[in-house]
Amino acid sequence: MQKKRVVVLISGGGSNLQALIDGVQAGELPVEIVAVISNRPGVLGLERAAKAAIPADVLDHKAFTDRESFDRALMEKIDSYSPDLVVLAGFMRILTPEFTQHYLGRMLNIHPSLLPKFQGLHTHQRAIDAGESHHGVTVHFVTAELDGGPSVVQAWVPVLAEDDATSLAKRVQRQEHIIYPLAVKWFAQGDICMQDGKCVLNGEPLPPSGFLIRSDEP
Numbered sequence: 001m002q003k004k005r006v007v008v009l010i011s012g013g014g015s016n017l018q019a020l021i022d023g024v025q026a027g028e029l030p031v032e033i034v035a036v037i038s039n040r041p042g043v044l045g046l047e048r049a050a051k052a053a054i055p056a057d058v059l060d061h062k063a064f065t066d067r068e069s070f071d072r073a074l075m076e077k078i079d080s081y082s083p084d085l086v087v088l089a090g091f092m093r094i095l096t097p098e099f100t101q102h103y104l105g106r107m108l109n110i111h112p113s114l115l116p117k118f119q120g121l122h123t124h125q126r127a128i129d130a131g132e133s134h135h136g137v138t139v140h141f142v143t144a145e146l147d148g149g150p151s152v153v154q155a156w157v158p159v160l161a162e163d164d165a166t167s168l169a170k171r172v173q174r175q176e177h178i179i180y181p182l183a184v185k186w187f188a189q190g191d192i193c194m195q196d197g198k199c200v201l202n203g204e205p206l207p208p209s210g211f212l213i214r215s216d217e218p
């Protein structure tokens, strides 16, 4: 079977990108990462791509006067690689409806909270401040709604009394690096799709949380 073509969008360190690269290199992820595109020059994620011999491209949003023209140029760049799937891996941009519509059902995002809780930024600190007993991370299909869209998989971790945002982020990131390759694998195998605003896994609509993974390891 032809491997699915994946374009990964990043803005920074790219540890989620690395988890995907590792999965591909270990033969566990039946996809080809055909390009990595960053909206910021000089980030570590670009080095990770180069090291894995993946074409890496920069499209600096600062060179554009408005969101619409940047998103249009980005779409053109992405589409030049003919991807089956677009993966947002720490891509810190608000997307235009035109962009989200264009990739509807074939674009995934990872967000460091148990969506719909804590959309937006500073999720770890906000979870601590709210006195949550659990926090975590969600992989979801991208729709026009920011950090909305049907969840594919969600991993829960405990919030410990001694946690600060850094220690909690570390615990969450360990789960990110497990669930993102899993979701991409499911997509590549044709196990998941977006239908009627829900994620369907092997023919069964998932609950709003998506497939749940709970880790009680500190």
Ligand code: GAR
Residues within 6 Å of the ligand: 010, 011, 012, 013, 014, 015, 016, 017, 045, 089, 090, 091, 092, 110, 111, 112, 120, 173, 176
């Ligand atoms: C990840 O923790 C991801 O969940 C978050 O950015 C980080 C990127 O890390 N994404 C968002 O906050 C999106 N709203 P990475 O560059 O090391 O993969």
